[in-house]
Amino acid sequence: MRATTIHAPFDLRVEEVPDPVVRDPGDAVVRVLRACVCGSDLWAYRGESARTPGQRIGHEFLGVVEATGPGVGGLRTGDLVVSPFVWSDGTCDYCAEGLQTSCPNGGFWGSGGSDGGQGEAVRVPFADGTLVRLPADAASDDRLLTALLALSDVMGTGHHAALGAGVRPGSTVAVVGDGAVGLCGVLAARRLGAERIIALGRHPARTDIARLFGATDVVAERGEAAEAAVRELTGGHGAHGVIEAVGTEQSMRTAVNIARDGGSVGYVGVPHGSGTGLDLSVMFDRNIALRGGVAPVRAYLPELLADVLDGTLDPSPVFDLTVDLDGVPDGYRAMDERTALKVLVRP
Amino acid sequence: MRATTIHAPFDLRVEEVPDPVVRDPGDAVVRVLRACVCGSDLWAYRGESARTPGQRIGHEFLGVVEATGPGVGGLRTGDLVVSPFVWSDGTCDYCAEGLQTSCPNGGFWGSGGSDGGQGEAVRVPFADGTLVRLPADAASDDRLLTALLALSDVMGTGHHAALGAGVRPGSTVAVVGDGAVGLCGVLAARRLGAERIIALGRHPARTDIARLFGATDVVAERGEAAEAAVRELTGGHGAHGVIEAVGTEQSMRTAVNIARDGGSVGYVGVPHGSGTGLDLSVMFDRNIALRGGVAPVRAYLPELLADVLDGTLDPSPVFDLTVDLDGVPDGYRAMDERTALKVLVRP
Structure with missing residues (x-):
């Protein structure tokens, strides 16, 4: 063959x-x-x-x-x-x-x-x-x-991320990553009852799918500007759950920084780079959980x-x-x- | 005054x-x-x-x-x-x-x-x-x-760690750290119904309290030898939940390595050193969650x-x-x- x-x-x-x-x-x-x-x-x-x-x-x-x-x-x-x-x-x-x-x-x-x-x-x-x-x-x-x-x-992986992010009916969820997994994460979050879904992405072809899948907000900024935008959309608090579907140090840092205190990052992006993107002190002070992995x-x-x-x-x-x-x-x-x-x- | x-x-x-x-x-x-x-x-x-x-x-x-x-x-x-x-x-x-x-x-x-x-x-x-x-x-x-x-x-912090470690009736729990918080973690794990509680520690005055508080096993080894001992006690799998009550890179590494696949590390040791003790690839492949923080x-x-x-x-x-x-x-x-x-x- x-x-x-x-x-x-x-x-x-x-x-x-x-x-x-x-x-x-x-x-x-x-x-x-x-x-x-x-x-x-x-x-x-x-x-x-x-x-x-x-x-x-x-x-x-x-x-x-x-x-x-x-x-x-x-x-x-x-x-x-x-x-x-x-x-x-x-x-x-x-x-x-x-x-x-x-x-x-x-x-x-x-x-x-x-x-x-x-x-x-x-x-x-x-x-x-x-x-x-x-x-x-x-x-x-x-x-x-x-x-x-x-x-x-991708759909099962997006679902795993949404579970790791602790999505529940009424949750506010942010999604880092506009690839197929991130988009399926949007779909999974909506399926689990998220009320507000903030998709981070800047490519219209992708953010259009995010909206089709249930994203209520799209943040086109990157890095610290993206973090500020998510905070502004959430009354300064951040999202209850964050889906991390990229796997780089930068994306993990963004995910932690846009999570609400007491919230969870559901990560399914295969980690590349070391764990140094994870600032444990920030996670500790704010009780942010990290859950996920290979789905x-x-x-x-x-x-x-x-x-x-x-x-x-x-x-x-x-x-x-x-x-x-x-x-x-x-x-x-x-x-x-x-x-x-x-x-x-x-x- | x-x-x-x-x-x-x-x-x-x-x-x-x-x-x-x-x-x-x-x-x-x-x-x-x-x-x-x-x-x-x-x-x-x-x-x-x-x-x-x-x-x-x-x-x-x-x-x-x-x-x-x-x-x-x-x-x-x-x-x-x-x-x-x-x-x-x-x-x-x-x-x-x-x-x-x-x-x-x-x-x-x-x-x-x-x-x-x-x-x-x-x-x-x-x-x-x-x-x-x-x-x-x-x-x-x-x-x-x-x-x-x-x-x-310390008692509330031990309880927070036990919740982060996902302790449930019947769980196997390992506790890294033989200070007062670790020992209260043992007590909290017993209170939440853990069936088996493995305390890592080598000071008899402390491990005696661990046993009094409900530890069923004590592992006196350190580092990789401790990891091997916990694996041997758990049929090669590791503990469903691990309480991390130290906060160093080494203790966090040990905690991740003795967790069973799909398990959780409940961490309450104030993080010292960077997050580099966290091997995200290991956590990803084995679906190990990290939950906890300031209690x-x-x-x-x-x-x-x-x-x-x-x-x-x-x-x-x-x-x-x-x-x-x-x-x-x-x-x-x-x-x-x-x-x-x-x-x-x-x-």
Whole structure:
């Protein structure tokens, strides 16, 4: 089959790789219908996260089950399924607690020896624990399929951030980061009942989506000016909850500084740079909590899926460019240059 | 009156200062019956926190109301009262939310121009919002009075840490720090239903109190050896909740490393050193939350007071040395040299 591989910074290739096959009894092979490019893929693309030359890439996909091992009980060939961005065994204590990202048998798509999502097919270990079945008729609904693809990562990650930010009905929430995760954070905050949602961003194409998703205010300033603007919008106090969806020292500093005393920062931006962006003294004096991390999207999939299927939740507008498999390198380039928000891949 | 003042590192004096009087309508003057020395006072004592020469010191006290301003409604001369370590107006949004430490009219005892607890009397601003009345007959019960004094800071701070650590019935909790706050954290964790409480400490006088307070295990190792010991005690996973009651980079690093994935670090040690002890990547990958800060002990006073009065909560064993006012400098020296755990002051 053909799949995307990464050989060096900015050197992505789409090339022939071995066809995936069932190796372990719990495996399934999934033919990819839709995949996408994540903001976190750009860290590898830019060389800021190390990769072995030739390693696969892409961790978001949905598709059709093509084969199952003898140990797979809940899935059959032909099933339409979505995959979270990590696989997990579904049976350990962490999986039972809803923290599948800590499953000792889990792993991240594209990590050494595994398939990546940006290819024609994927061998899925622990298919019963990992995959979530979708209604068969979704396969013929392009818009729905796109919305469902977001459950693979960005929508669940935005939800995790909103939970970490402690969003409750009536909350005031600020969102740092205008990428797909930040925008899904807006959507998640609205879904959880936030009354006021302040999106930080300056690109109209993105802030328009933020407003569509429920942002009540947009702050275009940066750095200290952005902090001042959020304070002014909140009577000088800051937001009860802040969603941090970038992962840099500057964004974390901004997030802490715009949180209300006693509030929470829900962080889901993969941390880059050390922890020095965190001023613990400020957090201490003001009782600001920091919660979040890699999102256990598998845990959130059932409830978010129900809302997507009944039409109350639609993250599909975050996708603004579609490519085929050969177009993946162009898709990365567009996201790296911020001419695309999130790239959909149809292999 | 006479009160303790700090003139330079290691230079504490007990000297004549102006008698406190009612200045504002909401003030009360409290004659101090019991005060104490806090581990956080040692930062000023050692010169690691700046102080103006002659500044008062001490932020924990209980005593008898000696005078009230015309605006004080809930207290009368002769009332026995305990004070939290900050004053607060009792009427703002933060006070209503139970975050009195963020009260815009609040302040810390001993800060510029205010009285400190380690003296004969204290002018208390916003007396109605700040002070909590105690039963009059407690004044004649020495052990009870000592237990009630702990509600001024260490017991409420230990409780805040336990809440930050997310302690629930059945939790496994680890406690970093064997000072009075750490030990009160053990007590608070037991009170909240922790099933297993692992105290890190190597001084038998302190670990004996930890066991008395409910610790089920004691780890005497330090650094990486301590982390390994906690992991071994918890089946390799770490503790659901970790109470961090020291405030150094090393203690914070230990706290994060002994937390179970998905767990929480409740931190109440005043941060010293930068935030670089926090490895955000570790916290991110393992979904470890950080919650805590300066404890709003005023919010916790009513429920903890009820438990002290009915005999189910007794933090008094943390006090192991008693001095009079002239003995305060000796008391600091003893705590600085770790020959005393916590010093009680009877002015």
